[in-house]
């Protein structure tokens with residue numbers, strides 16, 4: 001999944017100043033891709049010429065063609081440019097005053113993956129560079145210096161901020177810290193399995209009633225994925241030894257292990273019920289659910305953790321995920337800000353009923369978001385589905401589009417969520433970069449997408465590719481070495497993953 005972030009600066013960079021600005025950025029930042037492409041084109045058409053005079057000729061040609069085109073169309077020739085780096089792409093777009101935005105200005109942005117180191121710092125450095133160039137240009141022309149960069153402020157960002165403002169700060173911090181605890185993450189992953197959840201619930205109820213759950217042979221290390229050993233490793237259950245009286249059947253005591261029992265039998269301890277030696281009483285392996293299991297099963301806590309983990313693995317920063325306290329009806333609300341767009345998640349460990357659909361809509365209206373994701377681990381009732389789609393249609397008729405996504409069953413969450421967020425990020429980047437399409441001659445966003453996808457595919461297809469030692473400096477290192485920086489293998493889902501079995505799909509989600 002790709003992310004994008006951009007900043008705006010109000011200043012009128014008129015058409016004659018745009019080409020010099022790109023040229024000056026060429027020295028400090030990188031070659032502007034579209035300008036470079038134009039110049040290669042001229043070279044093919046007019047013949048290449050070496051040296052400084054050749055470069056000057058290209059510059060003159062570019063200016064002459066820009067002038068001709070502007071006279072023809074009445075709009076600036078240069079709309080912006082792209083700057084490609086190993087693991088990110090920077091873009092610069094000149095906003096004309098005729099745009100629906102308030103004033104003319106420059107938009108500088110970055111498109112990056114979750115592997116990109118410090119993307120926001122890179123964007124800031126780029127903004128700084130652009131600003132310096134613009135100030136230099138405006139000083140030489142005695143015009144007003146630009147006011148500085150501001151973050152793109154859309155109503156969606158404020159929806160996330162509004163949600164944050166309503167939450168208790170301490171709760172937000174502790175919730176985020178709690179969800180990242182490795183043991184909790186590992187345990188919640190096991191709870192994806194319906195049978196495991198049911199088993200733990202049953203065990204817990206039995207435990208509270210005072211009847212210990214006996215350990216059955218088949219459950220110790222089942223082949224179906226369910227195994228007590230795995231639950232015990234994840235800290236969800238404790239294996240204990242229960243000693244009970246053979247005569248009365250009363251439980252005498254529980255011990256953490258068979259070793260502890262050895263200590264007691266050596267001491268010749270006697271049963272308080274019948275007086276027989278403890279060594280002669282009934283010994284059974286039993287299991288007891290842990291506090292962690294109880295905490296995760298309560299109020300869909302494990303589901304919150306799953307969603308949190310999936311989002312974090314997709315690359316969403318922790319600061320952009322806000323978890324609200326669970327409602328008194330057992331629903332969890334999680335607000336996520338992705339590239340300036342707020343997503344409200346309503347989670348329920350149970351069926352999606354019409355009543356839940358109604359409450360989800362209320363929450364969405366209150367939060368003022370345009371994207372609602374309802375995750376229910378049980379069945380989605382037709383009435384609830386209808387209710388949500390009717391609501392979306394009503395909103396669309398009213399002119400405020402809302403996207404409602406329903407995820408049924410927890411096995412599909414990781415893949416469905418990823419597909420949906422990838423689609424969202426693709427649309428967003430296409431919208432950001434469409435201003436460059438005319439200059440480039442084809443879709444700029446497709447070019448960027450294809451580039452990132454190629455980097456990802458290279459990584460997954462070369463799964464056992466051993467990277468060369470970092471010291472080698474081959475003449476191709478600048479192009480071939482791109483792959484090296486993205487070393488943590490990205491999980492690239494094959495198109496047939498949808499048809500794979502549930503277990504495979506779950507493994508896929510774990511390896512994200």
Ligand SMILES: [Zn+2]
Pocket residue numbers: 244245246247248271272273274275276281
């Ligand atoms: Zn006894």
